[in-house]
């Protein structure tokens with residue numbers, strides 16, 4: 001299921017903030033050279049991340065799932081000079097590609113990559129470290145990323161989870177991923193400490209605020 005039509009998505013992009021030159025290059029190169037380019041979050045999700053960062057004044061961000069580096073660079077653009085992003089990525093090839101883009105700009109100085117399973121990398125951080133966590137890796141582990149990520153967020157921090165509609169399959173889950181995504185949505189909705197908003201942007205973005 002295409003959540004919103006291609007035409008509406010293009011219209012939304014047209015009237016939203018444009019990618020800067022380097023971000024356009026990352027996106028174009030990803031679509032031309034990667035086997036699964038659709039993993040790239042894109043300008044609408046990226047634009048939402050930028051606005052959340054700017055409105056909240058976030059300085060420390062955790063990204064779970066980096067791929068070719070698009071979302072990390074997009075967030076780095078919106079961070080203040082002393083802002084930082086810790087990225088968790090499993091696949092060596094993606095890390096090398098992302099680093100090659102990070103090395104082309106001073107924005108790369110704000111970004112650190114932690115190689116390995118994200119859940120192991122997340123265990124290395126102290127509770128209450130981050131202003132924003134952006135989760136965009138293997139869907140079957142989303143419930144785990146949510147539970148651990150919530151501990152790592154400061155009070156007042158923001159959680160952002162991409163692909164929460166999984167092409168609409170969450171309506172009647174029948175595979176591991178759609179079950180895990182639905183479980184994650186229920187965990188978030190049923191947690192009285194959180195203010196959630198699930199939006200049909202691209203493949204579905206859940207945003208919540210950790211109130212206490």
Ligand SMILES: C[S@@+](CC[C@H](N)C(=O)[O-])C[C@H]1O[C@@H](n2cnc3c(N)ncnc32)[C@H](O)[C@@H]1O
Pocket residue numbers: 039040041042064065066067068069070071072088089090091094116117118119136137138
């Ligand atoms: C959807 S892509 C991330 C897209 C990226 N956020 C962007 O917008 O360009 C998911 C990434 O998660 C990585 N990944 C998958 N399983 C992982 C795991 N267990 N730990 C860390 N990264 C993982 C994949 O290698 C892939 O690069």
